[in-house]
Amino acid sequence: MTEAPCERRTSPSKRMRLDVTASDFAELxxxxxxxxxxxxxxxxxxxxxxxxxxxxxxxxxxxxxxxxxxxxxxxxxxxxxxxxxxxxxxxxxxxxxxxxxxxxxxxxxxxxxxxxxxxxxxxxxxxxxxxxxxxxxxxxxxxxxxxxxxxxxFSIPKVWLDRSPTDTLERVSVNDLTVSQFKSRYEKPNIPVLIEGAAKDWKAFERWNRPEYLLQHAAGRTFRTTSGVAPLPGNFSLDAYLKYCESTILEEAPLYLFDRTALEPGSHLWNDYMEDLKSSCPYWDPELMKSNGHDLFQVLGEGRRPDHTWLIAGPKRSGSVFHIDPNCTHAWNAAICGRKRWIFYPPGVTPPGVHPSADGDEVTLPLSVGEWIFQFWDEHMQRKQSAPLHERPLECTAMPGDVIFVPHGWWHLVVNLDKMNIAITHNYVSDSNLSNTLKFLETKVDQISGCRDREESIKPEHLSEEFKKALKQQVPELLSEALKVPTWTCRAWKDAEAPKKSVIEQAKEAGPCPSFSFSFL
Amino acid sequence: MEDAIVKLTSKEGETFDVPRKVAMMSKLVKDTFSDDDDEDDEEDETEVKEVPLPNVTAPVLKKVIEYCTHYQDEEMTPIQTPLKSGTLDELVQAWYANFVKVDRNMLFDLVAAANFMDIKPLLDLTCLAVSILIKGKSAQELRQMFNISAELSPEEQAEAQRENAVAE
The missing domain is CATH 1.20.1280.50 (Monooxygenase)
Structure with missing residues (x-):
């Protein structure tokens, strides 16, 4: 037993060493x-x-x-x-x-x-x-x-490739999660969670892992791909894009396929998961809008609502730098092929290297995941290990078949770990974030997205009114509940501050000052 | 505040009085100010500031100030890529096209100064001007122009030649 106290003394630093350090990326x-x-x-x-x-x-x-x-x-x-x-x-x-x-x-x-x-x-x-x-x-x-x-x-740290103690995000098996548990434990309190195996039984899970299947169903289509460091989007045929993903040497921040039309309701690829989603994750069943308050933008009608469903694909090291999801929405993200590393920062806790403008309209940050890692990993680790508990970042690796719940207002960064990664993501408003979404649509019109470049969609300046009108007709009790909430309930957003008064105005209000006067008054 | 003056000091120690707004086109100068203004002390703004620029010689600094001053009256239109033309006069306004009609050493010094002082439109313009020097030249002409001695070895040259379709 003599060694026991010793062991206890060394354990904190041991634990720190277990996590990924900046040098783990540097061996290229x-x-x-x-x-x-x-x-x-x-x-x-x-x-x-x-x-x-x-x-x-x-x-x-x-x-x-x-x-x-x-x-x-x-x-x-x-x-x-x-x-x-x-x-x-x-x-x-x-x-x-x-x-x-x-x-x-x-x-x-x-x-x-x-x-x-x-x-x-x-x-x-x-x-x-x-x-x-x-x-x-x-x-x-x-x-x-x-x-x-x-x-x-940059190297992908080995511990990211499997479950490991470096994963700090809560996880739950899909079999242990009922609708009411999901809503009360995660959606309502706005806590991200990884739902293990939630997409394992989807038809897409088996079918989309076969490239020839996807090629067959994407023949003749082109897909839009983007990168934070590329001057323009690239439009690829699927076979060309899959070939691009296989390149041995890719550029910084590879082009990432983010397509909002590939999974249109009724389409073949949509049918590959929608029914299965309803049975594996009934809390996300769009048909239960009236009974459980899920996906309320449905009240606007398919073409008129903001974009909400994306097919995502990308090669190793592609991904998204830190962002908050659009229009104050929650999201779920199902990894179908390949693994993804997720890093979350809670609402109102700005990740290292990220600088939002005062009104939240613009965010300055490194434009590639690699650049962020090389500049800010040490600071991130420090905050992961020693920030106050409720401000700590959360991390996890989503294995193929896992689904991540991304609550509204959380900053997140995602990086793909395998040669080919395919995912499905849906963004939505439910009774849990409705009051904030309504405030957002009303007061942050400039930040509304996903409805500017489509003819039939409701334009930002009308979205708040139209949404309230349709909610009133279809789910009036949810609307009146939401309107009762007087303030933001998520720290990601706040009301615009009253314009800062100039020195002169402050001085005027303070009244005459004996030792100082404005000659022009 | 509008009339505040910033003193920019060249490598040789020569000082130029520049209106604050003109000097602030340089992100280097701007950052120098915001570092000092941490306490948000507004009175500070009227104080004359001096920014040493040890990498920039006086003749180059003079040109830089000329650029930033003109920019206040006529903003340079952003350069569109892919370039629609191979001549400067068709890519930027006449004043700017004339501004970079200088000898090669001055042009490179201006690139370096724009890069060091972090003046984005000036860096764009001067880099564009260098790319136009490069335009249409053969590998041999480029070696002469840039006074390059570190050529590829004959084997490397042969390999590069093999796949040189785009260069002919």
């Missing part, structure tokens, strides 16, 4: 394909190898990437042959991605190569050019180029 999955190394390595290099960039002219790599961003494919093609430095910098996949996206603004990408440069060549030159084979060039030392590559190729 692939070396830089063109051989770039961090700037510091230059001190260990041979003299002759170090002076390799045209540094006498312009020492900054960021500026060079900015310049290369204005070059067309032909000029980039010449630059990469002119010298070692340009060979490496000019092959940044982001440059070639932007060239393709800008030229494919109004057309679909139906043919992709192993790299974005190959795709560019295929689309605009010839199908028969031999594929690009990256050469590793010795002597390129650049923090900018290396860091960019780190964001493309």
């Amino acid at each position: 999955e692939h070396l830089h394909p063109y051989g770039a190394l961090p700037g510091g390595n230059v001190f260990f290099a041979e003299q002759a190898r170090s002076a390799i960039r045209p540094s006498d002219l312009l020492p900054d790599d960021d500026a060079w990437l900015h310049i290369l961003g204005y070059c067309n494919g032909r000029d980039l093609g010449c630059l990469v042959r002119s010298c070692r430095y340009f060979y490496v910098a000019g092959h940044s996949p982001e440059l070639w991605r932007d060239l393709v996206l800008r030229q494919c603004e109004k057309r679909a990408i139906r043919n992709v190569g192993p790299t974005w440069k190959d795709t560019y060549v295929k689309l605009f030159y010839s199908e028969t050019i031999p594929p690009h084979r990256p050469m590793s060039i010795p002597g390129i030392y650049s923090d900018t180029l290396y860091r960019l590559h780190s964001c493309r190729s």
Whole structure:
């Protein structure tokens, strides 16, 4: 027993060491394909190898990437042959991605190569050019180029790939959760939860894991994909997108498929889960709107309500940086193929690196998951381990077949962990968040989304009135309950503050001041 | 407050008096101010501030100030990509196109200054101007222009050539 006290003393630090540290991401999955190394390595290099960039002219790599961003494919093609430095910098996949996206603004990408440069060549030159084979060039030392590559190729921590003690989000088996339990334990108190195996028995779970099945049902369609660091969305045929996801070297923040029309009610893919959802997760059965207050935007009618259902797909390391879901809605998100890591911060607790404007209209934050990890992981860990309990972030990995409940107002970041990840997500308003949604629609009209670019949808300025009108007709008792709540019940939102008074106004109100006066009064 | 002056000091120690609004186009200058203004002391705003710019020489700083001053009267229209044209005059307003018609050293110094002082539209304009220098040049011409000695090795050259379809 003599060792027992010792053990107890060391246990807190042991527990800390169990969690993921920033260095767990830093060992990259692939070396830089063109051989770039961090700037510091230059001190260990041979003299002759170090002076390799045209540094006498312009020492900054960021500026060079900015310049290369204005070059067309032909000029980039010449630059990469002119010298070692340009060979490496000019092959940044982001440059070639932007060239393709800008030229494919109004057309679909139906043919992709192993790299974005190959795709560019295929689309605009010839199908028969031999594929690009990256050469590793010795002597390129650049923090900018290396860091960019780190964001493309960071390691996925091993503990994320399975259930582990680093998962702090509550979890419950789908078999142990009734409608009233879900509502009283999670939805009403606004607490996120992982529901294990909730999608395991959906037809989609088996069918969508077969690419040929999806290709068959998506023939002729194109899918919209976006990335926080890409200048434009990309529209892909599904076969081209699946091929893109298989690329060995992807760019930072890969294009993420987020399609709001693929799962239209009545569509084949929708039929692959809707009936099964009703039986496995009856708390999300849209038909029970009147009896259990679920998915109240239904009162507006399918085409008139804001977007609410998305098919999501993406390669490894694609994902969403921190955000709060639109229109004050709750959401559920079912992992169908592939695993996802989720990080949550409670309403009103801003995650590290995230800076919302005072009115909440705009948020400044790193635009890729990789960049956020490399800049803010340590701060995140510190808050995970030592912030006051109710302000701590929550984390978990959703395995295929798990469904996550994302309550309204919670910040969340999601990153895909497998080569191919497919998910379904529905956003909704229920009796539990109705009072806040009504306040939101009335007072934050500028922030309303999902109804601006469709003709038949109700436009933001009318949404509050139309919603109340329809609720009054169809579920009047829920509306009157919600209208009784006088203030926000979620800390993610607050009323706009009265405009700050200027010094002069404050001084005026304070009355004459003997030692100080305004000459113009 | 509108008339407040900021003193910008070049590498050589030469000081330029610049209206606050003009100087604030530089995010570097702006951040210097907001760091100091932590206490929200509004009286501070009338005080003359000095910002040292040890990376920027006086002739370059003069050009930068010229740019930021003109920008107050005529904002530069954002540069649209993909570029619709290969000539500056068709991409930005005449004043801005003329502004970057300078010798190569000055142009590169301006890129570096815009990058260091974090002036987004000036960085866009000067980088655009460099990309136009690059436009249409062969690999050999680029090597001469940028005075590059670190060429690819013959084997690397051959490999790069093999897949050079886009460069012809």
